[in-house]
Amino acid sequence: MKQDLFKKLQQITDQNIADIEDHKKSGNHAIGFYCLYAPTELAAAADAIPLPLCGTRQDPIEVAEQTLPRNLCPLIKSSFGFAAAGTCPFFSFSDMIVADTTCDGKKKMFEIMSDIKPVHVLQLPQQQNFDLFLDSWKNEIENLKTVIENMTGKKITNEKISGAIRLLNLERKAKKRLMDVTKAKPSPLTGMELLTILFKTGFFADKQKGIDLMNEIADVCNALADKGESPFHTNTPRILLTGVPTGVGSDKVVKILEESGANVVAFENCSGYKQAFQVDETKDPVLALAEQYLAIPCSVMSPNQGRFDLLEEMIREFSVDGVVDLTWQACHTYNVEAYKIQDFVNERFNLPYLHIETDYSESDTEQLRVRIEAFLEMI
Secondary structure (H helix, E strand, O other): OHHHHHHHHHHHHHHHHHHHHHHHHOOOOEEEEOOOOOOOHHHHHOOOEEEEOOOOOOOOHHHHOOOOOOOOOHHHHHHHHHHHHOOOHHHHHOOEEEEEOOOHHHHHHHHHHOOOOOEEEEOOOOOOOHHHHHHHHHHHHHHHHHHHHHHHOOOOOHHHHHHHHHHHHHHHHHHHHHHHHHHOOOOOOOHHHHHHHHHHHHOOOOHHHHHHHHHHHHHHHHHHHHOOOOOOOOOOOEEEEEEOOOOOOOOHHHHHHHHOOOEEEEEEOOOOHHHOOOOOOOOOHHHHHHHHHHOOOOOOOOOOHHHHHHHHHHHHHOOOOEEEEEEEOOOHHHHHHHHHHHHHHHHHHOOOEEEEEEOOOOOOHHHHHHHHHHHHHOO
């Protein structure tokens, strides 16, 4: 049954490009988004498809390094390389790109990317003090709304934003429900399966298809958990992966952990549980978007108490046996924050902790395997 649903996931994935083409042929638009801080509801409110963009593979990095420094984070280089080489269909479909200032490398790269396609950069506050920064962040969202209105030629009313919030809240609710199936011990889903489902459904043009499929998979997995059916045992080490985002192509640490006998049951990152929030549907919609998106606990925020709060919740609820903290090379905020995360995991929970700094290449795979196997022996 689970395999049938993975076939269905692939069928919808294969159909997705045609769905986007049909949407655009009808006179509608697509808008590319690079970061979780960008409110995709504004695109949906203008009948545009909000598309995540490619940036999780090693292949385009060689092209990127013809322009960008080699000692830059692989996520930035991969994102730019896809755009420069024209090999990301979702970038090609996008009429404009919504970018962000979450790090110095990204914001300078976006200046260069704007030679390829129109880029609107959101100036993100670096602190979550609402008294000081909520108004300026709300202005950024209102400016983006105007830019999208001008680009699409469609008026974005509060009613349309509220409708988009309701739709994308349903999507985030389905994602959380899917991610929560791994709370079962043993989990009915591998970490690689969970990562693949979240990654592929994120690109779906038809949001309702993704919502329905994630709920269908969660139903099946919950039934398997009730019957005790799992690819793992009750004593399989349960790992929480925290840190930078991962996706298909930048998943080597997840693969090695599970090949070494562990189960990655939780992803505390912006491709995982940080997407589980809900936007308040009772408030002024632009204010509600500003409040909820500013509250995302990324390491670019200083201080970043929200990440520790989320880790505490997840370590307890997912019955975690160990924490692996992943940092892409040259990602300074996650790299520096790892010091406090290690103290938190060791002292608060007395759990084994492993910090890994790597890139998208396979050159250190066997070295990582040795470190990960030694880490798992501590559990």
